[in-house]
Amino acid sequence: MLDFFVNVAPAYVPALLRGALVTIELSCLSILLGTALGLLVALGRLSSSSILRHLLDAYVEIWRNVPLIVQLLLIYFSLPHVGIRLPAFVAGVVGLSLNLAAYLSEVFRAAIISISKTQSEAGISIGMSRGQVYRRIIIPQAALIAIPTVGGYFISLLKDCALVSFISVNELLREGTIIISATFRSMEVYLLIALIYFIMSFVAARLVRRLEWALTPRYLRSRLSQ
Numbered sequence: 001m002l003d004f005f006v007n008v009a010p011a012y013v014p015a016l017l018r019g020a021l022v023t024i025e026l027s028c029l030s031i032l033l034g035t036a037l038g039l040l041v042a043l044g045r046l047s048s049s050s051i052l053r054h055l056l057d058a059y060v061e062i063w064r065n066v067p068l069i070v071q072l073l074l075i076y077f078s079l080p081h082v083g084i085r086l087p088a089f090v091a092g093v094v095g096l097s098l099n100l101a102a103y104l105s106e107v108f109r110a111a112i113i114s115i116s117k118t119q120s121e122a123g124i125s126i127g128m129s130r131g132q133v134y135r136r137i138i139i140p141q142a143a144l145i146a147i148p149t150v151g152g153y154f155i156s157l158l159k160d161c162a163l164v165s166f167i168s169v170n171e172l173l174r175e176g177t178i179i180i181s182a183t184f185r186s187m188e189v190y191l192l193i194a195l196i197y198f199i200m201s202f203v204a205a206r207l208v209r210r211l212e213w214a215l216t217p218r219y220l221r222s223r224l225s226q
Contacts, residue, residue, distance in 0.1 A: 012179045013192070019175030020196050023161045026089070026171060030096035030161075031154045037097060038104030043134070045109055056105070063102035069163045071095045076167040092164035100157060107149045111142035144215055151208030155201050172196060 044056045063071065076091040086094065115138050123133040165174035176193040180186045 012183070012189075015175045015179060016172060016192060016196060019170060019172035020200065022089075022169065022171045023158060024200065026092055026096065026161045026164060026169070027154065027158045029093050030100055030157055031150075033093065033097035034100030034104055034157075035150060037101035039108050039139075041101055041105035042108035042112060045105065046112060060102045060105055063099055068095065068099050068160060069166060071099055072163055072167050088164070088168045091167055092161075092169050096157065096160065096164070099160075100153060103153060104146075104150060107146050107153075108142060111145040112138055114145060115141050147208070147212045147215065151205070151212065154208065155204050158200050158204060159197060 041056050041060065044052050045060075047053065072092065072095040075086065075095045076088060079086065079091075119137050119141075120133050123137050124130070128136070161171055162173040164171055165177065168174075170178075172193060176189050180189045183189065
């Protein structure tokens with residue numbers, strides 16, 4: 001094993017780092033799209049339209065109860081049969097974003113519901129529209145409540161990106177698989193992959209923590225250090 005890490009690994013580390021970069025790109029794009037879509041779905045599920053609520057409830061139930069790998073395979077391999085052909089990377093982003101949005105919609109919905117109705121009533125009483133109440137009062141507070149959970153999903157997303165290797169995206173795990181087929185050193189390569197995943201997740205956790213600290217009002221920061 002020592003011989004592998006000293007003499008063989010240096011030649012393959014650049015390929016693994018390229019795969020790690022693809023993993024980070026997938027994660028960042030998916031968290032941005034998934035967060036935006038999740039917030040819209042949460043707001044739609046709180047709307048007064050029963051038809052919209054039922055449609056969005058169905059979307060959430062379907063995407064949360066079907067394994068992510070099945071969703072990715074359907075998007076990449078089945079959509080071409082109806083005339084929709086997506087590049088592997090795009091299919092990965094779409095699948096990850098839709099899956100993440102279904103979970104985040106529940107997070108945002110719970111965060112929004114937790115905001116006292118008296119704050120909405122106070123905003124309306126001073127002449128704000130319902131949209132202004134959401135933009136200026138409810139959503140900023142709900143976002144702060146949701147940040148720790150969203151951050152946790154982002155860290156999970158980094159690891160879930162390994163599933164896009166099944167649709168031919170050359171992310172970290174797929175690059176490692178290619179190296180294993182060339183070297184037949186599975187244990188050592190998987191150890192390298194695990195180490196890189198750990199480093200990415202550790203850094204992501206620290207960044208989420210710093211973001212939560214930066215967005216938390218000063219008078220509430222003492223709670224974060226407990």
